[in-house]
Amino acid sequence: MARILVAEDDPSVRAFVVSALTMKGHEVVAEEDGGLAAETMEAEGGRFDLLLSDIKMPVMDGIALALQVGSAFPDVTIVLMTGFADQRERAHGLEALVYDVIVKPFTLAELLAKVEDALEGRPVEVLSLARQAREE
Template sequence: MARILVAEDDDNVRAFVTRALEMSGHDVIDASDGGLALEIANEHNGNFDLLVSDIKMPVMDGIGLALAIGAQYPAMTILLMTGFADQRERAHGLDALIYDVLGKPFSLAQLIEKVDDALAGKPAEIIPLARSAL
């Protein structure tokens, strides 16, 4: 299947995502922050099909990681995750760089479906962001 790099600072979420993707047949390497994920990507010369990254992390957040990966390895597909609406809004300006943003919490089925869609190059489902009242 695919080689996937996972960047997530929450140990439980990282273990869940990694295990789910491995059980789906993917080769997964994980990192506890964006800085480590970028080091791993560089050690492997960007030889990953997909980056799955949390947005809000210490050292280097998912936005910084996506910008670095996009610049160095433009063929790598990027899927971001977040549980914070304001972080999803920050990713909105990166539409040309990232595949989509997966909102937390998500189910195993939602994760696998979104990863499969990203790897297959299916267009992301556009979910409008909530607008604040004027």
């Protein structure tokens, strides 16, 4: 299964997402803001398959986090979450960097489907090469 970094400032949403992804067998690391998520990504050398981040957060928002992670670790797939239409608009123009934006509130099925789509959205060869490079 995948290794996923979750950045979400709302404790109840974070717990729901972590529980759902863990239930599906993914290894999940969760942080409460973008700044901590950026530090974790850096400390782990980008060894994540997916970054699932809220857009609107304190310290560092999801757009800034996506830009930083996408620049430093282009092999990491990025999915953003938001409950605000204006925040979703901010993600436009990042199509080359962000796989998709999932709109809150979302159901368990919607979340799992989006994560599965994102993880399968890249060719298997690219995933394998990215994992090999990170392990070296």
